[in-house]
Amino acid sequence: MKNLLMEVENEVAVVTINRPKSLNALNSETLAELNETFKEIEKRKDIRVVILTGSGAKSFVAGADISEMVNASAAEGRQMGMLAFEAFKRLEDMPQVTIAAVNGFALGGGCEISMACDIRVAADNAKFGQPEVGLGILPGFGGTQRLPRLVGKGRAKELIFTTDMIDAEEAYRIGLANKVVPNAELMDFCKKMAAKIMSKGSYGITLAKQAINVGLDTDLASGLQLEANLFGLSFATNDKKEGMTAFLEKREAKLTDF
Numbered sequence: 001m002k003n004l005l006m007e008v009e010n011e012v013a014v015v016t017i018n019r020p021k022s023l024n025a026l027n028s029e030t031l032a033e034l035n036e037t038f039k040e041i042e043k044r045k046d047i048r049v050v051i052l053t054g055s056g057a058k059s060f061v062a063g064a065d066i067s068e069m070v071n072a073s074a075a076e077g078r079q080m081g082m083l084a085f086e087a088f089k090r091l092e093d094m095p096q097v098t099i100a101a102v103n104g105f106a107l108g109g110g111c112e113i114s115m116a117c118d119i120r121v122a123a124d125n126a127k128f129g130q131p132e133v134g135l136g137i138l139p140g141f142g143g144t145q146r147l148p149r150l151v152g153k154g155r156a157k158e159l160i161f162t163t164d165m166i167d168a169e170e171a172y173r174i175g176l177a178n179k180v181v182p183n184a185e186l187m188d189f190c191k192k193m194a195a196k197i198m199s200k201g202s203y204g205i206t207l208a209k210q211a212i213n214v215g216l217d218t219d220l221a222s223g224l225q226l227e228a229n230l231f232g233l234s235f236a237t238n239d240k241k242e243g244m245t246a247f248l249e250k251r252e253a254k255l256t257d258f
């Protein structure tokens with residue numbers, strides 16, 4: 001891949017968007033590469049957690065690539081939006097747990113790709129924002145949909161309409177960032193979080209993720225029905241037998257399904 005790096009170690013894939021000269025801005029080529037990479041990861045049983053980050057110390061992702069968009073037609077703009085829609089939806093729904101390690105600017109498409117991850121860990125130098133309306137466009141990679149779902153309608157509108165850039169502490173305060181850690185400790189923290197998640201269970205996490213993602217996009221009764229069905233499905237796993245037997249035998253469970 002020309003614009004991405006991927007390393008897999010101890011069942012954790014670190015995917016790095018690697019265009020530091022443009023602060024890791026997302027052009028169409030990078031979006032297509034992300035889609036292909038996520039397509040590969042979702043099939044791999046040897047990857048249980050994905051950490052997504054940006055190259056360099058300054059920026060996670062500074063948005064969609066403005067130099068590509070400046071002369072793009074309406075049809076090309078839509079095509080770019082659809083490319084991001086496919087790649088980010090795949091990221092959002094993959095069976096693995098996904099963590100955005102936000103190491104600097106997460107603006108426009110950068111904030112949007114972080115919101116397609118399950119968890120956002122912000123370095124203390126991180127800055128989040130949706131500057132699109134200042135460029136004469138609107139957020140096009142999920143910002144108008146995922147931001148209100150994360151921080152509420154009023155705060156999302158304020159961030160999008162004012163284009164205010166907020167720091168990591170403010171992102172944490174409003175629920176956009178799950179944690180804030182010193183920049184130098186960011187990757188280590190995310191890897192420890194990945195190890196903790198993997199030690200707690202396996203297939204149960206995938207099912208819970210599905211129940212949350214699908215449930216939040218539907219009415220309460222349908223979400224509760226889905227949860228009951230997935231709850232039943234979890235009873236068919238080896239992990240359920242092992243997890244409950246281990247509890248009753250007062251020993252550590254060895255959960256292995258994925």
Ligand code: CAA
Pocket residue numbers: 021022023025062063064065066067105107108109110112131132135138139140141143
């Ligand atoms: N697209 C293309 N190039 C970008 C870029 C972007 N989104 N963001 C930064 N760059 C480039 C700059 O043009 C610059 O390139 P040159 O060295 O060739 O001049 C290089 O990265 C370094 O950037 P700066 O010199 O501007 O660095 P800075 O520290 O002074 O400022 C910044 C950093 C505040 C992030 C500033 O670069 C900036 O405002 N970037 C644009 C942010 C933005 O508007 N993002 C939203 C894009 S639209 C979008 O994302 C739509 C959507 O919903 C998907």
